Structure formats: structure tokens, C-alpha cells
Amino acid sequence: MTANRAVRWADPTIMGAALAGPGGPTWTGAATRAILSAMTTPAPTPLEPRALAAGLTAAGVAGVTISWADNNGIPRSRTVPVGALPRVAEVGVGITTLFAVFDSADAITFAHADLATPSGDVRLVPVLDKLVPLAGQPALAWAPGRQVAADGDPWPYDQRGALERQVDALAADGLTALVGYEMEFGVYLDDGADDEPVPAHPGPAYSPQALVGIDGFVADVLRDCAANGLELGQLHAEYGPAQMELSLAATDPVTAADNQLLARQTLRAAAQRHGLRLTFAPLPATTVAGNGWHVHTSLWRGERNLLASHTGRPTDDGAAYVAGLLRDLPAVAAVTAPSQGSLARLRPGFFAGAYGFWGVENREAPLRYVPGTAFLGEGNANVELKTSDASANPYLALAAVLAAGAAGVAEGLTLPEPVQSDPGTWTADERAEHAIVALPASQEEQEKALTGSPRVAGALGPALLGAFLAVRRSDAASAHDRDVDDVLAGLRWRY
Ligand code: GLU
Ligand code: MG
Numbered sequence: 383m384t385a386n387r388a389v390r391w392a393d394p395t396i397m398g399a400a401l402a403g404p405g406g407p408t409w410t411g412a413a414t415r416a417i418l419s420a421m422t423t424p425a426p427t428p429l430e431p432r433a434l435a436a437g438l439t440a441a442g443v444a445g446v447t448i449s450w451a452d453n454n455g456i457p458r459s460r461t462v463p464v465g466a467l468p469r470v471a472e473v474g475v476g477i478t479t480l481f482a483v484f485d486s487a488d489a490i491t492f493a494h495a496d497l498a499t500p501s502g503d504v505r506l507v508p509v510l511d512k513l514v515p516l517a518g519q520p521a522l523a524w525a526p527g528r529q530v531a532a533d534g535d536p537w538p539y540d541q542r543g544a545l546e547r548q549v550d551a552l553a554a555d556g557l558t559a560l561v562g563y564e565m566e567f568g569v570y571l572d573d574g575a576d577d578e579p580v581p582a583h584p585g586p587a588y589s590p591q592a593l594v595g596i597d598g599f600v601a602d603v604l605r606d607c608a609a610n611g612l613e614l615g616q617l618h619a620e621y622g623p624a625q626m627e628l629s630l631a632a633t634d635p636v637t638a639a640d641n642q643l644l645a646r647q648t649l650r651a652a653a654q655r656h657g658l659r660l661t662f663a664p665l666p667a668t669t670v671a672g673n674g675w676h677v678h679t680s681l682w683r684g685e686r687n688l689l690a691s692h693t694g695r696p697t698d699d700g701a702a703y704v705a706g707l708l709r710d711l712p713a714v715a716a717v718t719a720p721s722q723g724s725l726a727r728l729r730p731g732f733f734a735g736a737y738g739f740w741g742v743e744n745r746e747a748p749l750r751y752v753p754g755t756a757f758l759g760e761g762n763a764n765v766e767l768k769t770s771d772a773s774a775n776p777y778l779a780l781a782a783v784l785a786a787g788a789a790g791v792a793e794g795l796t797l798p799e800p801v802q803s804d805p806g807t808w809t810a811d812e813r814a815e816h817a818i819v820a821l822p823a824s825q826e827e828q829e830k831a832l833t834g835s836p837r838v839a840g841a842l843g844p845a846l847l848g849a850f851l852a853v854r855r856s857d858a859a860s861a862h863d864r865d866v867d868d869v870l871a872g873l874r875w876r877y
Contacts, residue, residue, distance in 0.1 A: 706790015
């Protein structure tokens with residue numbers, strides 16, 4: 383990542399956007415370093431755990447919340463007192479091996495043979511470089527966690543590790559990726575009534591007037607994100623009543639996933655202060671707009687954005703990257719939009735990506751190519767995956783995306799013609815003529831797609847794949863024979 387990569391993914395039109403700051407601040411540990419540098423004692427080695435703990439204590443921080451996301455995309459955590467940080471930084475804190483097989487309702491499935499007993503321990507180790515004191519929860523700091531085996535060896539169920547492996551694999555081919563998330567969510571009054579949540583803004587869609595009633599919340603989100611080291615693209619009232627969207631600046635992939643988790647925490651704390659309740663669920667109810675957490679990626683060789691092109695369409699390696707994503711889209715979607723709520727969200731005509739195709743700036747396409755125009759600069763070029771939501775583990779989601787795309791580059795795949803309309807409005811014959819098929823619409827179809835892609839399945843590795851599939855089956859079994867509204871209500875506040 384270098385300062386002169388002029389990357390700015392700005393969507394000039396109303397639907398969707400992700401902005402990436404050109405050579406923006408390296409936020410890694412920035413807030414922490416600020417605390418350390420404010421100390422009067424001799425300059426400590428940056429992020430030396432003892433000095434860090436002392437600095438945090440002096441700043442009034444009592445505990446550090448170490449967070450990861452499980453296979454349902456649900457954030458989990460442990461909080462340790464600041465005084466324990468030096469020891470915890472070394473050996474982590476114990477958590478059960480069974481977190482890999484928690485399902486979306488916190489039920490533990492014992493159906494994955496290698497994690498079929500309640501015995502076993504994993505160590506959750508904070509990533510100190512990413513530790514930030516939380517602006518919205520001043521007594522706490524936050525850090526993403528790595529999961530390692532009890533003896534310190536790699537733990538094959540560690541989702542963050544799976545993404546790190548993909549990033550390393552790209553690097554071995556001389557490639558890097560930039561990733562930016564768009565997060566849509568619903569804002570409701572926190573009045574304790576679950577049955578009929580009351581929208582905190584009435585619309586109109588994208589209107590400044592929609593947010594006036596919650597401007598204290600909006601202001602706190604902007605302030606707290608900045609203080610927590612999250613660079614934002616923009617924030618706006620989205621399409622549906624109660625819906626908003628926040629876009630995060632593009633960063634390296636692991637930071638993008640860390641930031642996505644930190645953004646959830648930051649948003650929730652701000653909402654709490656204003657008597658609001660947020661839903662990040664892919665589809666909070668059948669009657670409201672879906673919440674996509676779209677992923678924008680670009681692939682770079684040195685300073686060259688491979689997605690950039692002068693023709694308005696991706697070329698060469700950039701085209702091969704998109705072709706790789708397109709080939710594996712059903713398997714990728716099984717990881718990036720994996721829940722019962724995801725499946726309910728993927729309806730044609732809702733800009734969520736229900737059929738497998740790509741298009742240039744086509745907002746109905748699950749793969750929307752965003753060209754780098756002369757106006758915006760080549761760094762702007764990227765491809766957006768719309769078939770992605772908060773029920774995906776962000777580390778696994780990005781590992782799946784990068785594995786699929788990189789394989790396309792390695793194999794020099796060719797990209798078919800773009801589709802510029804909505805194949806959902808075509809006849810079945812027209813779709814067949816263009817070889818456009820629906821993306822997997824059930825857990826069984828997703829499992830078939832995922833196990834059928836050596837690239838995406840390989841990105842998870844056999845252990846994590848086994849646990850992931852067991853969790854998906856558990857979710858599907860508990861949704862079986864239930865009304866979809868009931869299933870969606872159960873997932874509404876989980877992410
Ligand atoms: N809310 C839509 C979704 O479910 C996306 C709308 C947009 O393109 O911003 O993904
Ligand atoms: Mg949007």
C-alpha cells in the first residue's frame with residue numbers, strides 16, 4: 383500500500399458507493415500510538431504490551447475487548463482487564479473449540495466429526511497493532527483476535543488466518559488487493575418491541591430530511607468512526623424506511639475485515655447512546671429492504687490497478703480476475719451470503735444479485751464492474767460483489783473472493799460479454815440463451831456449489847469447510863418448516 387495509489391471509489395449516482403482514501407492515514411494502531419506518545423515516561427517501544435497497558439490505564443480504559451467473527455458472521459468476544467494485557471498478548475485467552483460450530487441461534491452442532499466433543503481449548507490472541515480505544519465506549523479498547531491452538535500452533539478454524547493465507551498467496555504472485563465494504567443497515571427505535579420495530583427515519587430514500595430526526599446519532603457515528611481509526615467514504619439514508627448505509631475506505635484485505643467488525647461495534651455503541659437499535663441482518667423482514675454488505679475489490683501489480691482499463695471494460699488480467707469471480711460465483715456466494723436470511727434477500731429486482739452474471743455499472747448484477755474513468759482516475763476501477771452481507775464471516779468472505787479471482791488470473795480466464803439489463807425480467811428461454819442461471823437458492827444448492835469449487839473450498843481448508851457446512855446445515859434444519867418471517871425475525875438482531 384503506498385501513498386501515491388490514487389484510489390477513490392466514488393459512486394457518482396445514488397445507489398451504493400464505496401470510497402477509498404488515497405494514501406489515507408495508516409490507521410493501524412494509530413489511536414494507540416497517540417496514547418503512547420502522550421505519555422511523559424521515556425518513549426516506549428510502540429505497542430510493547432506493558433507500555434500499552436499503562437497508556438490505556440492512564441487514558442481511563444479498564445478493559446480490552448478481543449473480537450472475532452464466527453462462521454455465521456456473528457461477532458463474538460472476550461474482554462480482559464487492561465492489567466492482563468501483557469500476558470494475554472503473549473498467550474491469549476481461552477475459548478472453546480466449539481465456537482467453530484455455533485450456529486446462527488447459538489446452538490452448538492456436534493455434527494462436525496473433528497469438533498464433536500465439549501473438550502478442547504483455543505487461545506484467542508489480540509492483534510495489538512489493531513487495538514483502538516473505543517470512542518463510543520470510553521472504558522474499553524477493542525482489538526481483533528487471532529485464534530491459535532492451545533499449544534500456540536495454527537488453529538485450522540481461524541477465519542482470519544484463512545484470509546491471511548490468501549493475501550500471502552497473492553503476494554507470492556506479485557499481487558495485492560484493495561477492499562472496501564459498503565454496509566447497509568436498519569435504524570429502529572429501541573422501544574423494546576421486537577414484533578413491530580419502529581423505523582427511526584421515515585425516508586424519503588436518500589433524503590437529507592430522513593436523517594434530521596437522528597442527526598445526533600449520525601454525528602456520533604462520524605466522530606466515533608474517525609476516532610476509532612475508521613476512514614469513511616460516506617453515510618446516507620438508503621432506499622428503505624429506516625435504512626442507512628455507511629461505506630468504509632478501501633484498505634488491504636485483512637484490515638478491511640477487521641474494520642468491518644470495528645464499524646459494527648462503533649455503530650452499535652452510537653445507536654445505544656441515542657436510544658436506537660440497529661439491524662445488520664441481510665433481510666430484517668420480508669416487507670423491508672435488504673441490507674447488502676457489498677464488497678469492492680481491486681487487484682494490483684505494484685502500482686498498477688489491474689481492474690483499470692481505457693475501454694470501459696476490464697481487460698487482460700483484470701478481465702481474468704472478474705472471470706474467476708464469475709466462474710466461482712455460486713461457491714463464493716455460499717460464503718459471502720451464506721445464511722437463511724441471505725437466501726431470502728437474494729431476490730431478482732432488488733439490486734442484491736440473484737442471477738450469475740456481470741455488468742458494467744449494472745446495479746442488478748452480482749458482479750458490477752466500476753471502471754476507472756478519466757474523471758475519477760484509474761485507481762477507482764474495481765469490481766463490486768453485491769451477493770454479500772453481514773451474515774458472512776468477513777475474513778472468510780474476502781478469502782473466498784480473492785481465491786476465486788486470483789485463480790481466474792492464474793488461469794487466464796476469458797470474460798463473457800457484460801449483461802446490461804436485468805435477466806430477472808427475461809423469459810427462461812432468454813436466460814438459457816445467454817447461459818445465465820440463478821445463484822444457489824437453498825442451503826443444499828450452496829453446499830453443492832461450495833464443495834464443487836476446489837478454489838473456494840480450498841480457501842477455507844478442509845477443517846474450516848467441514849465446520850462451516852455443519853453450521854449451515856444446522857441453520858437450515860432449524861428453519862425447516864418455519865415461516866420465513868419467523869426465521870428472519872430470529873436473525874434480525876444477531877449480527
Ligand atoms: N439494498 C440492496 C441489497 O440488498 C442494495 C441496494 C444498493 O445497490 O445500494 O444489496
Ligand atoms: Mg446501497
